[in-house]
Amino acid sequence: MFETLSPTPPDAIIGLIKLAAADTNPDKIDLGVGIYQDAQGATPVMSAVKKAERLWLEEEVSKKYIGILGNPDFNRLFSEILFGTDSDVLSSGRLAMAQAAGGSGALRLGAELVKLANPDATIWMSTPTWANHQPLIGSTGLRIQPYPYYNKDTQDIEFEAMCTTLRNDAKAGDVVLLHGCCHNPTGADLSREQWRVVADLLLEKNLTPFVDLAYSGLGDGLVEDSYGLRLLADKVPELILAASCSKNFGLYRERTGLVVAMARTPEAAEICSGQIGLTMRRMISMPPDHGAALVAKILSTPELKTEWMAELEEMRLRMGGLRTSLAEALSVQGAEQMAAAIARQKGMFSLLPLSSEQAVRLRTEHSVYLLNSGRINIGGARDETIGRLADCILAVL
Numbered sequence: 001m002f003e004t005l006s007p008t009p010p011d012a013i014i015g016l017i018k019l020a021a022a023d024t025n026p027d028k029i030d031l032g033v034g035i036y037q038d039a040q041g042a043t044p045v046m047s048a049v050k051k052a053e054r055l056w057l058e059e060e061v062s063k064k065y066i067g068i069l070g071n072p073d074f075n076r077l078f079s080e081i082l083f084g085t086d087s088d089v090l091s092s093g094r095l096a097m098a099q100a101a102g103g104s105g106a107l108r109l110g111a112e113l114v115k116l117a118n119p120d121a122t123i124w125m126s127t128p129t130w131a132n133h134q135p136l137i138g139s140t141g142l143r144i145q146p147y148p149y150y151n152k153d154t155q156d157i158e159f160e161a162m163c164t165t166l167r168n169d170a171k172a173g174d175v176v177l178l179h180g181c182c183h184n185p186t187g188a189d190l191s192r193e194q195w196r197v198v199a200d201l202l203l204e205k206n207l208t209p210f211v212d213l214a215y216s217g218l219g220d221g222l223v224e225d226s227y228g229l230r231l232l233a234d235k236v237p238e239l240i241l242a243a244s245c246s247k248n249f250g251l252y253r254e255r256t257g258l259v260v261a262m263a264r265t266p267e268a269a270e271i272c273s274g275q276i277g278l279t280m281r282r283m284i285s286m287p288p289d290h291g292a293a294l295v296a297k298i299l300s301t302p303e304l305k306t307e308w309m310a311e312l313e314e315m316r317l318r319m320g321g322l323r324t325s326l327a328e329a330l331s332v333q334g335a336e337q338m339a340a341a342i343a344r345q346k347g348m349f350s351l352l353p354l355s356s357e358q359a360v361r362l363r364t365e366h367s368v369y370l371l372n373s374g375r376i377n378i379g380g381a382r383d384e385t386i387g388r389l390a391d392c393i394l395a396v397l
């Protein structure tokens with residue numbers, strides 16, 4: 001049977017990781033993989049997570065299934081972080097929440113819910129977007145269409161073009177995937193004014209937002225990064241949220257995420273919960289527990305919550321500092337537009353205005369590893385390598 005299968009095409013990021021690992025140049029700079037790294041290039045377990053793990057080891061009394069929608073404390077506490085503790089929608093009973101296997105699992109569950117509710121819906125995605133959005137959401141069979149978002153030459157959001165496409169080409173009932181913050185791969189986020197325009201447009205055209213929040217806390221701050229989500233929750237009648245704890249809790253391999261469907265009424269939310277549960281059952285039966293138990297422990301223990309928020313803030317500031325340093329190193333040498341874009345972009349990523357040939361040259365001539373698209377993970381840089389990084393970028397321009 002298996003001889004009928006063809007080999008999978010090579011994965012660009014995995015290929016890049018291998019190339020970087022094999023490079024013996026002690027000055028190599030690896031900006032490829034999309035995980036947070038500290039000043040030593042490590043991705044350690046966060047201290048609040050370690051402490052929660054110790055507590056949980058003592059407290060856990062059973063390994064029985066946790067239930068189809070996951071850990072209810074996790075669902076509620078993480079939703080409070082995202083929507084705000086005092087949010088009206090949280091107390092309205094209009095939220096169907098379920099624990100998911102990472103942000104990816106949440107995206108897939110959200111897309112399956114769309115497919116069940118409106119199989120004719122088209123999902124609109126930004127150009128460019130995270131490389132896994134299309135496979136994750138497209139596997140449901142839903143139709144996918146692009147909307148313009150980022151112009152690599154001007155290194156800015158093409159806001160007019162985005163709105164024009166959504167206004168003219170999307171039909172009522174369609175779904176618009178929006179990066180809640182720290183857009184991957186560009187780092188270019190909507191301004192507050194732009195979020196307001198988008199919210200009005202979605203309302204006017206009867207389009208449903210599908211917000212992907214994979215980096216909350218790593219852009220402008222935990223509350224600030226929820227601006228778009230909270231605005232939409234106030235303005236539009238329905239939305240879907242896929243949120244991840246991979247980056248902000250450093251729980252990558254624990255596969256911890258949350259899917260939320262905000263419905264028009266509590267009764268409709270109840271039905272959404274049932275349908276999400278049924279989908280989960282069909283896909284993997286029951287969600288995993290460990291990561292969500294840790295997040296619930298942290299968010300329900302004031303000292304751990306304070307410690308986690310401080311660690312997250314340190315990560316955010318470290319990346320912001322690296323951005324500023326890289327921007328400064330580039331602007332003194334005459335690449336002002338690139339420097340300004342890097343400085344104003346948010347989160348881990350920026351999309352440099354480089355061709356794939358230039359990205360390959362950076363790799364082969366300078367041992368600087370980035371995706372061929374020009375995407376860099378700013379967290380892969382170090383204070384001491386920023387100067388060399390800027391020189392290498394300028395050398396291939």
Ligand SMILES: Cc1ncc(COP(=O)(O)O)c(C=O)c1O
Nearest residue numbers: 102103104130184212214244246
């Ligand atoms: C934009 C975006 N959404 C969702 C995810 C999903 O993350 P995970 O499934 O690891 O939680 C990622 C991870 O890189 C991402 O960049």
